Amino acid sequence: MRRNRWSIVTVKHSAMWILRRCMKTFVSRPLKRWRHHDSRDTIFSLSSGYGKCGVAVIRTSGPSSQQALQQLTKLQTLPPPRQVTLTSIICPTSGELLDRGLVVWFSGPRSFTGEDCCEYHVHGGPAVVSGILQALGHLKTLRPAKPGEFTKRAFQNGKLDLTEVEGLGDLIHAETEVQRRQALRQMSGDLGQLYHRWSNRLIRALAHVEAFIDFSEDDHIEEGVLSAVDEEVEKLQKELEEHLKDNRRGERLRDGVQVVLAGATNAGKSSLLNLISQKPTAIVSSIPGTTRDVLETTLNIGGYPIIMSDTAGLRDSEDPIEQEGVRRAKARVTEADILVAVVDVSNSSLSQDFILAHLHSMCFSVQEDGPRNVIVVLNKMDLLSQDNLSTVQELCQQHGLPPICLLSCHTDEGIGDFLSILRQTLETIYGDPLQGAPTITQTRHRFHLTECLDALRRYDVHRQQDLVLVAEELRIAHRQLGTITGRVGAEEILDIIFSDFCIGK
Known part of the structure; x- marks a missing residue:
C-alpha cells in the first residue's frame, strides 16, 4: 500500500518538477532580455x-x-x-x-x-x-x-532590490523629517534584508520537504526533518502576523496621517484649520453650517506628515446639501487616524459628562467604537469666566478622558499647547522610523505578505494529506516574498514602480 502511494506521489512530484523548471526559465528570461537590450545603448x-x-x-x-x-x-x-x-x-x-x-x-x-x-x-x-x-x-x-x-x-x-528602489523613490519625494528617516532606512536595505532572511528560511524548509519526498523511501531522510519544517513554518507564520499587525504605520507616514477636525456647527473647526495652516483654507462665518464639504490641507507637525481635514458641523438639518456634508463628515471621522473633537465652551456648563456627550454625538464611543486616538479641543476660552476656567483645569486632570486642550482661535492663546499635544500623540502612535523593526511602507508589500501568510496557513491544511501540495504552498510563499524584492516575477510591476521616478534618476 505504501509503495502504491509512493508511486502516485512520485508522478505528482515529477510533474511539479517539470512545471517548476519551465516557470524558472520563463521568469528568468525578461531580466536577461532587458540586460542585453540596455547593454547596447x-x-x-x-x-x-x-x-x-x-x-x-x-x-x-x-x-x-x-x-x-x-x-x-x-x-x-x-x-x-x-x-x-x-x-x-x-x-x-x-x-x-x-x-x-x-x-x-x-x-x-x-x-x-x-x-x-x-x-x-x-x-x-x-x-x-x-x-x-x-x-x-x-x-x-x-x-x-x-x-x-x-x-x-x-x-x-543587482545594485538595488525593489524595496531599496522604492525607498529611494520615497526619499526623493520626502517632505518631512520622519518621511526622510523612513525612506532612508528602507533605502539602506533593512526591509529587504528582513524579507531575504524569511525567503532563505522558506527555501531551506522547501528543500527539506522535497528531500523527504525524494529520499524518505530509501531511509536516507529521518522523520524528524518534517517536524523541524513544521516548527519553522509556525515561527514564520507568527513573525509574518506580527509584521502585518502594524496599524499600517509605515504607509501612513509615507502618505500622511489623517487628522480630522469634527464637532458641532460654529465650534471653531474652520478657524482652527486656518490658524494651524497659517492661511485662509476654509471660509469662516458666524452662520451655522457654512462648511458643507471636507476641506484638506497638508501640514508638517514635528516632522510628521499629516493631512488635516475640516468637516461639516454635526447636526440635524433639513437642507439636503448640508445633510450630505454631515454624512461625509461622519464617514471621515470613522477613517481618522487622529480625531480632534472641537467643542464650543463659551455658553456651556462644563463637566466630564458634557464632554463625553459631545464625543458620543460624533457617532462613536471612546471606550468602544471609532478612533482610539482622540484630542479634545475646548475652543473660545477667551469667553469663559474664571470659575469655568478652574473647572476646565480640573477636567484636564481627570482620568478616563482623552487629552484636553484649552484654546482660543480668536486670540491664538493655547495653540502652542494644542500643537504640542498633537505632536506627542503622533510620536506615541508612530514613533521613530529608525527604531525597532522596519515597517511596511507599500500597499503591494502588504498584499504579497498576506498572500505569503495565506500559503503558510494552507501548509497546515495539506500537511497530513499530501506532501507535494505542502511543497507547492512553500514555493508559493517563497515566490510572494521574492516578488516584493524583485527576485522573481517582477516584470509586471517594474513599469509601475519606475514610472514614479523623475527623469535623470
Missing part, C-alpha cells in the same frame, strides 16, 4: 533639478560613457575613478566651448547603475544645460534616459 539626462541654479549635474550611463566623456572634454586618458577633475566641456560637432566644469568618472561595476557612468557638474544656467544635453544628443551611441531608467538599471544589475 548609453543613456544621458539632467539629474539635478530644472531651472536656474548654481550647479547642475548631467549623468550618463552605459558602455559609451567613456567615449562621450573624451569627445566632450578632449581628454586623452580617463580621469581617476571617483575623483573630481576640472576641465573644459566642448561641443563635439562645432568645437565650441560650452562650459568649464567638473567631471567625475565611475567605472562599472563600481557605480550607481553598475555600468560605466560619468557625471558632469556644470553651471546651472538653462543655456549651459541645454547646450551640453544637445551635445550629448548628437552622439549616435547615446539617447535620452526615460523616467527612472538609471535606477532601473541599478536594479537590473
Whole structure:
C-alpha cells in the first residue's frame, strides 16, 4: 500500500518538477532580455533639478560613457575613478566651448547603475544645460534616459532590490523629517534584508520537504526533518502576523496621517484649520453650517506628515446639501487616524459628562467604537469666566478622558499647547522610523505578505494529506516574498514602480 502511494506521489512530484523548471526559465528570461537590450545603448539626462541654479549635474550611463566623456572634454586618458577633475566641456560637432566644469568618472561595476557612468557638474544656467544635453544628443551611441531608467538599471544589475528602489523613490519625494528617516532606512536595505532572511528560511524548509519526498523511501531522510519544517513554518507564520499587525504605520507616514477636525456647527473647526495652516483654507462665518464639504490641507507637525481635514458641523438639518456634508463628515471621522473633537465652551456648563456627550454625538464611543486616538479641543476660552476656567483645569486632570486642550482661535492663546499635544500623540502612535523593526511602507508589500501568510496557513491544511501540495504552498510563499524584492516575477510591476521616478534618476 505504501509503495502504491509512493508511486502516485512520485508522478505528482515529477510533474511539479517539470512545471517548476519551465516557470524558472520563463521568469528568468525578461531580466536577461532587458540586460542585453540596455547593454547596447548609453543613456544621458539632467539629474539635478530644472531651472536656474548654481550647479547642475548631467549623468550618463552605459558602455559609451567613456567615449562621450573624451569627445566632450578632449581628454586623452580617463580621469581617476571617483575623483573630481576640472576641465573644459566642448561641443563635439562645432568645437565650441560650452562650459568649464567638473567631471567625475565611475567605472562599472563600481557605480550607481553598475555600468560605466560619468557625471558632469556644470553651471546651472538653462543655456549651459541645454547646450551640453544637445551635445550629448548628437552622439549616435547615446539617447535620452526615460523616467527612472538609471535606477532601473541599478536594479537590473543587482545594485538595488525593489524595496531599496522604492525607498529611494520615497526619499526623493520626502517632505518631512520622519518621511526622510523612513525612506532612508528602507533605502539602506533593512526591509529587504528582513524579507531575504524569511525567503532563505522558506527555501531551506522547501528543500527539506522535497528531500523527504525524494529520499524518505530509501531511509536516507529521518522523520524528524518534517517536524523541524513544521516548527519553522509556525515561527514564520507568527513573525509574518506580527509584521502585518502594524496599524499600517509605515504607509501612513509615507502618505500622511489623517487628522480630522469634527464637532458641532460654529465650534471653531474652520478657524482652527486656518490658524494651524497659517492661511485662509476654509471660509469662516458666524452662520451655522457654512462648511458643507471636507476641506484638506497638508501640514508638517514635528516632522510628521499629516493631512488635516475640516468637516461639516454635526447636526440635524433639513437642507439636503448640508445633510450630505454631515454624512461625509461622519464617514471621515470613522477613517481618522487622529480625531480632534472641537467643542464650543463659551455658553456651556462644563463637566466630564458634557464632554463625553459631545464625543458620543460624533457617532462613536471612546471606550468602544471609532478612533482610539482622540484630542479634545475646548475652543473660545477667551469667553469663559474664571470659575469655568478652574473647572476646565480640573477636567484636564481627570482620568478616563482623552487629552484636553484649552484654546482660543480668536486670540491664538493655547495653540502652542494644542500643537504640542498633537505632536506627542503622533510620536506615541508612530514613533521613530529608525527604531525597532522596519515597517511596511507599500500597499503591494502588504498584499504579497498576506498572500505569503495565506500559503503558510494552507501548509497546515495539506500537511497530513499530501506532501507535494505542502511543497507547492512553500514555493508559493517563497515566490510572494521574492516578488516584493524583485527576485522573481517582477516584470509586471517594474513599469509601475519606475514610472514614479523623475527623469535623470
